[in-house]
Amino acid sequence: MAVMTYREALNMALREEMQRDPRVFVIGEEVGLYEGAYKVTQGLLKEFGPQRVVDTPICESGFTGVGIGAAMIGLRPVVEMMTFNFAILALDQIINSAAKMYYMSGGQFNIPIVIRGPGGPAHQLAAQHSQSMESYFYHVPGLKVVRPSTPADAKGLLKSAIRDDNPVVFIESETLYAVKGEVPEDPGFTIPLGQAIVRMEGRDVTVVAYMGMMYRVMEMAEMLEREGISIELVDPRTLRPMDTATIINSVRKTHRAVIVEAGAGFAGMGSEIAAFITEQAFDDLDAPVERVTGANAPMPYARNLEQAKTPSNQKIADAIRKVCYMNGG
Amino acid sequence: MAQGTLATSGVDTGLARHLLSQMVLIRRFEEKAAENYALGKIGGFLHLYIGQEAVAVGATSVLQPDDYAISHYREHGHCLAKGSDPRRVMAELFGRRDGLSHGKGGSMHLFDKSTNFLGGHAIVGAHLPLAAGVAFGIKYEGRDRVIVCYFGEGAVPQGEFHESMNLAALWRLPVIYICENNRYAMGTPVERALAEPNIWRFAQTYGIPGEAVDGMDVLAVREVVGRAVARARRDHEPTLVEARTYRFRGHSMRDPAGAIYRTRDEVEREKLRDPIVLFRQRCLTEGALTEADVKAIEKDVNDLVDEAVAFADASPEPPLEWLLTDIYKTED
Numbered sequence A: 001m002a003v004m005t006y007r008e009a010l011n012m013a014l015r016e017e018m019q020r021d022p023r024v025f026v027i028g029e030e031v032g033l034y035e036g037a038y039k040v041t042q043g044l045l046k047e048f049g050p051q052r053v054v055d056t057p058i059c060e061s062g063f064t065g066v067g068i069g070a071a072m073i074g075l076r077p078v079v080e081m082m083t084f085n086f087a088i089l090a091l092d093q094i095i096n097s098a099a100k101m102y103y104m105s106g107g108q109f110n111i112p113i114v115i116r117g118p119g120g121p122a123h124q125l126a127a128q129h130s131q132s133m134e135s136y137f138y139h140v141p142g143l144k145v146v147r148p149s150t151p152a153d154a155k156g157l158l159k160s161a162i163r164d165d166n167p168v169v170f171i172e173s174e175t176l177y178a179v180k181g182e183v184p185e186d187p188g189f190t191i192p193l194g195q196a197i198v199r200m201e202g203r204d205v206t207v208v209a210y211m212g213m214m215y216r217v218m219e220m221a222e223m224l225e226r227e228g229i230s231i232e233l234v235d236p237r238t239l240r241p242m243d244t245a246t247i248i249n250s251v252r253k254t255h256r257a258v259i260v261e262a263g264a265g266f267a268g269m270g271s272e273i274a275a276f277i278t279e280q281a282f283d284d285l286d287a288p289v290e291r292v293t294g295a296n297a298p299m300p301y302a303r304n305l306e307q308a309k310t311p312s313n314q315k316i317a318d319a320i321r322k323v324c325y326m327n328g329g
Numbered sequence B: 001m002a003q004g005t006l007a008t009s010g011v012d013t014g015l016a017r018h019l020l021s022q023m024v025l026i027r028r029f030e031e032k033a034a035e036n037y038a039l040g041k042i043g044g045f046l047h048l049y050i051g052q053e054a055v056a057v058g059a060t061s062v063l064q065p066d067d068y069a070i071s072h073y074r075e076h077g078h079c080l081a082k083g084s085d086p087r088r089v090m091a092e093l094f095g096r097r098d099g100l101s102h103g104k105g106g107s108m109h110l111f112d113k114s115t116n117f118l119g120g121h122a123i124v125g126a127h128l129p130l131a132a133g134v135a136f137g138i139k140y141e142g143r144d145r146v147i148v149c150y151f152g153e154g155a156v157p158q159g160e161f162h163e164s165m166n167l168a169a170l171w172r173l174p175v176i177y178i179c180e181n182n183r184y185a186m187g188t189p190v191e192r193a194l195a196e197p198n199i200w201r202f203a204q205t206y207g208i209p210g211e212a213v214d215g216m217d218v219l220a221v222r223e224v225v226g227r228a229v230a231r232a233r234r235d236h237e238p239t240l241v242e243a244r245t246y247r248f249r250g251h252s253m254r255d256p257a258g259a260i261y262r263t264r265d266e267v268e269r270e271k272l273r274d275p276i277v278l279f280r281q282r283c284l285t286e287g288a289l290t291e292a293d294v295k296a297i298e299k300d301v302n303d304l305v306d307e308a309v310a311f312a313d314a315s316p317e318p319p320l321e322w323l324l325t326d327i328y329k330t331e332d
Helices: A006-020 A044-048 A060-072 A084-099 A151-163 A211-226 A244-254 A269-284 A303-309 A313-323 B013-038 B053-060 B076-081 B086-093 B127-140 B159-170 B199-205 B218-235 B264-271 B275-285 B291-314 B320-324
Strands: A002-005 A024-028 A053-055 A076-080 A114-118 A144-146 A168-172 A180-183 A197-200 A205-208 A231-235 A238-240 A257-264 A290-294 B068-071 B117-120 B147-152 B175-181 B210-214 B239-244
Touching: A002 A006, A006 A024, A006 A044, A006 A151, A006 A180, A024 A060, A044 A053, A060 A076, A060 A084, A060 B127, A060 B159, A084 A114, A084 A168, A084 B127, A114 A151, A144 A151, A151 A168, A151 A180, A197 A211, A197 A244, A205 A244, A205 A313, A211 A231, A211 A257, A211 A313, A231 A244, A244 A257, A244 A269, A257 A269, A257 A313, A269 A290, A290 A313, B013 B053, B013 B076, B013 B086, B013 B218, B013 B275, B013 B291, B053 B076, B053 B147, B053 B175, B053 B218, B053 B275, B068 B076, B068 B127, B076 B086, B076 B117, B086 B291, B117 B127, B127 B147, B127 B159, B127 B175, B159 B175, B159 B199, B175 B199, B175 B218, B199 B210, B199 B239, B210 B218, B218 B239, B218 B275, B275 B291
Parallel strands: A024 A053, A024 A076, A076 A114, A114 A168, A144 A168, A205 A231, A205 A257, A257 A290, B068 B117, B068 B147, B147 B175, B175 B239, B210 B239
Antiparallel strands: A002 A180, A144 A238, A197 A231
């Protein structure tokens, strides 16, 4: 184990997988000479050369398609989106080419590609550069979608994503790149896709959260504990395929559920989680499932409006108290 | 059997027979497909290639078997020319279990790994970056292969055409982009869609070779694409070929006459350039083939296509549990 940043953990995963498999290459804007807009690919050009660390012009659809084409004949590209907002330009390639090729070819052409980069709310970057993008992808059969919340998860999940034989959308966060944590240095360390983790065990309420929202829940946990509410915090880690069993098992224990997500609530991740909890564990529930979501608005620039857009610690705590009938609700 | 050669182009009897057989196969195959569409055996969209056969056949004839081809949604001809079993292609059109994609792809999504045919892709322009990616992969692994990428002139206004030309030129990728300019993107004539209707000229913008060719002349296509393939293989130099052709049928079976946006006179006039008629006549005139050869080719092809239809008709529908297979690849 070593303590390192989330950014360094991603970098280590890329380096190890490129050392392990010559078919793995990195492609995207500013990944080589500039060493990544967020420095995730730092040092890779020097170690692996321009053939395997490929700088592209600004053409997301084009270079994502290049990755998919290379994957069709057996390479394992890691496509960097400078930010996931730009992946919208490549949405047709990701959905219509990458996700569906295996199916519409009757199992002849799988696409082992990772599309990664930062997404989610950032700091005062306004509407086009600060938004939760996962909902655009987890709806699509054929894609896997990962949101790694910790440095160790960033490393272990990225390595699994690169080794996966399917297209994996891997959305990091600008606000987490500097977060530090313990990370196994063993190159054999991986975390399987599709496995949730119970971050904190508790008795009274299951809270499902990931990325920045997960940290907000952790910040509130001690205070709520003092109020007599014991939180069980579940981080799905992979949004598709989702480990529904871990969430359901937790709800069966606590009988209450709160889902927190940064993105807009309408048809968001919380909608799906609330739906399968209701379908599978209705009789176990002691309160309606509560969702705490981002406002149904584009991201504003002004600091106060931006703060109001994503779920605050206060809103999260209120929702947890509400399902425990402890705020007069 | 005639043993003559086509003096001007060095086409011997064997090659003449091959080219004519392939073009006739595609023509008859699609005529049968149209019949079976009318009978309700084939559903959805069915885009016929009739009139354009010289492009697929001429281009494929200069490829090695392990070279790659990728195409759009009007791809029956490209797939057959690349060597797919007509029985399995027809079964795919019928949506049956023995289809190339086990009935999951249909007319617009033919794929055949055994011939390196990398698919029919039905979002206009979207497979051009894929072709660049395949060429990137070829170069990455130092393989001695090339890829040809077919698309219609309707893809040229799309950003992905320009993104792909730029990347292919910038990175010197072994890809041959073959634009089949049949003059209508669905119902929109090229003059209403492109500020520069001479499509081959876009190659100049990107600093790569560009050439226009009579897409109704299989030998001309063969010659131009042959040069491009040699450049791609030898120098990793991409080429843009504009093959000027014409589709005799409508955009799809839902546009059978194509009569709103073009005149019947125009269609009839273009049919005088029928690539099969022209090549057959030339082979006969120049002595590469005899009437008996031509009759034998017709008969063999008719038998093959009848067999394909019978095979497709006899193939069962895919089992219902296949709805949920081939979505994610699990470890072998």
